[in-house]
Amino acid sequence: MKFKFNYFPFTPRREQDRFLSDARTAINNGEILIAQAPTGLGKTSASLAPAVEYALHNRKKVFFATSKNSQHKMAIKTLRLIKEKFNLDLKVISLVGKQHLCPLITKKVRNFNAFCDVRRDSCKYHNNHKNQTNRAIKEIFDTPLQAEDVKQICMEYGACAHEVLTSIVKYADVVVCDYNHIFQPSIRELVLKGMELKDIILIVDEAHNLPQRARDLLSDRINANVIKGAIEEAKVLEYDRLEGTLTNILLFLRELVTDLDEDDEKYVDKEAFIQEIERITTQKLDDFIEMLHDVGIDVLNLGREFSYIERMAEFLNRWESSNGQFCRYIRDLELCCISLDPGILTQDVFSKVYSGILMSATLTPVHMYTELLGLPERTIEKEYRSPFPRENQFIVVTPDVTTRYVKRSDEMYQKYTDKIVGVVNVTRGNSAVFFPSYEFMNRVFEGLNGQVKKRILMEQPSMTKEEKEDLLNEINGDNSVLLLGVMGGSLSEGIDLSGNLLHSVIIVGIPLIPPNLEVKSLVDYYENKFNRGWDYGYYYPAMNKILQSAGRCIRSESDKAAIILMDERITWDKYRRCLPVGFYGLRLVDPSGSIDKFFEHHFG
Ligand code: SF4
CATH class of the missing domain: 3.40.50.300 (P-loop containing nucleotide triphosphate hydrolases)
Structure with a gap:
């Protein structure tokens, strides 16, 4: 009814x-x-x-x-x-x-x-x-x-x-x-x-x-520190046999990476891994997991808040039950079991x-x-279209720079520095620049320091809620801050920059993840399933990070801000079509001149 x-x-x-x-x-x-x-x-x-x-x-x-x-x-x-x-x-x-x-x-x-x-x-x-x-x-x-x-x-x-x-x-x-x-x-x-x-x-x-999030709920990873922690717990409890078994599992992980250089990775076969664990433990994986759970409870009963042994049980359980589309790989003694299908x-x-x-x-x-x-x-x-007046935002692409690896050079970093300085110094109010990586941010920061007429605040990796709030308080009430952050990092999403705190946001490059095993597996899987492997597994997730970062500045009807997308690839069709309707009709300009007019018009 x-x-x-x-x-x-x-x-x-x-x-x-x-x-x-x-x-x-x-x-x-x-x-x-x-x-x-x-x-x-x-x-x-x-x-x-x-x-x-x-x-x-x-x-x-x-x-x-x-x-x-x-x-x-x-x-x-x-x-x-x-x-x-x-x-x-x-x-x-x-x-x-x-x-x-x-x-x-x-x-x-x-x-x-x-x-x-x-x-x-x-x-x-x-x-x-x-x-x-x-x-x-x-x-x-x-x-x-x-x-x-x-x-x-x-x-x-x-x-x-x-x-x-x-x-x-x-x-x-x-x-x-x-x-x-x-x-x-x-x-x-x-x-x-x-x-x-x-x-x-x-x-x-x-x-x-x-x-x-759905993929994260299905995924898990452990590293050598978890196994070392588990060995230490077995020692404290004087479970000698378990201590020996866990030590052998750690050795097995080390063997798996002996042929890899640092940061290299390789696939690990689900069944072969289970067989090896069963050989080391001389029992079925289910029984071993159950035993780890029991010992994990003993550890927690010692008054500890966390048990590495329990954590291992959780991981092995996930590994065993990970049916369907998963990417299982090892890198730097970290064993990963990553879901591909939300x-x-x-x-x-x-x-x-x-x-x-x-x-x-x-x-x-x-x-x-x-x-x-x-x-x-x-x-x-x-x-749906943005309810905000179009004239309140100024969106442009700077087409003569790029963060593509093949084009990275001292000259390119300098070009970025000059263009950022040009925009930041004419912005009447606070600015933010979001980079594709911490490495790129640090490199450009060296050049910015001393050239911009604003106080520079920089995001650090994995900031706590309190640290983010402190940073926000520093921006609040100040009209002359340059905030540097990383797309997909702590500041590009999930902090409230409402109240027209930012008058310009500069997006440097496109935060494409280097095509590692996980990305390659995603691309293959989405190609098979949707015939859109690279789009769904590679380009769109990066463009989403751009949109999140760009969306930091205009939060209400009265907010006015400039968004400058600094990378030539934004004008390429395969990237441009990832942008929502509000971004259509992008202008191509070298912004330092025209942005001045925008600020003159809105902020006098
Ligand atoms: S969540 Fe906390 S308060 Fe609730 S049962 Fe568990 S330990 Fe007790």
Whole structure:
């Protein structure tokens, strides 16, 4: 039975209205909408409102899945507004990873599930949750809350927030959750507890992240340090035989790489590897894994937060169960088991959910995501235009430079330096430059230092959340900063640079990954499956990183910024067609002159 309600809490703008209407139609028809929708369109409200409209009156639940906890905030804020504005009895929960809800830890624990498993029986929060859930539930459902608020409430009741939340999913109308909660089968089972996918409207936010995340969920890798850690644990526990076995496994790994130079890699055959492990351990792999699990628990019972032996068990289990399309290889004593096909996890989910919306500002080309994720026939592909005034952004390509390896030279680095200095020094406000690699960034940095009239801040590899926040604080309130980062790195995605903090963003080169074994395997696999090997496995992922970085500067209708794409290849057809509609009509200029006019016009 279909009902017509309107729970959209704003007056929709033109392009947003299109999205809203498409979302309503898809949900009413039980279809999957996959939408390339630019920043500023208001995707969160335009997807949640029609989903809530339908779910509340048709006995469905909405799952709003995100790749990062930080995306929960906007969804919860929107749901609160919908609930209040339309006076709805709308029950919402925000479900994050168990680790983030556990009051027993203050810092990240590497294998949290194992940590929780060995403590659960004696955990007072666990033992309390059944008695306290009913008391906590009223507060949790009273108004949509962020996960940290729920954690606080549950702590006050002395209950485990994760257990409280997973036990009340069945009463919720909307569950804001992580991708893992819906795409990782064992976690999904725990969360849904008997509910069926056919009763779910699934919204996937920032869906460009889903193919990689699904592959990551299926993939695993260990290195020599894990095995060395496992040997040390066996020694502490005085399991001499196991210590000897693990030492022999480490020797076997070393033998595997004896014919390789540094950074070289080679494929490892799944069955041959299992046979060798069984020869070394003199038992079936399953039995060895089970034994490692048991010993891993002994290690955790010593009070350690992490067990290398348990980690080895997890890896070997993944290796053994990795059926289908995987790339298994070794490099620098790191053994990798990498999934090539995200559809293994996603196809089943999308074929079973009642309806779905996948959305992102960088789903280009939309059809690639439809294919990679194995979306069903009832999928509707849509692309929307940016709601921001075109004159607020100035997008140009600088065609006489390139980061192609064959063209890299002192002269080319100098050319880049000169062009970056030219743009940065005429930018009235902060600038950012994103490079294809740390190596390239460091090389250009040498030349920039002393020439730009701005304070230079540089991204470091693997920055923590706190370090990123510190950096953001430094940019905030300053109007003369040059931020240097790497595409696909810590700063090009996932930090909030809203408030027109950047007035120019320069993209240096194209961040193509050198075609290593993993990339080659992806290309071969996608070529066989979709006849689009190089596009899907090589070019488009690199172009997506460009779009993510370029999207850092224009976050609202009033933001004004210049985006300069510095590489001749952007003008080549195979790269140009990877850009969304907003990038069509690119101008080719040497920007230092024309960009000045843009800033003169907008910033006086
Ligand atoms: S049961 Fe809950 S509170 Fe206890 S260790 Fe596990 S996650 Fe933490």
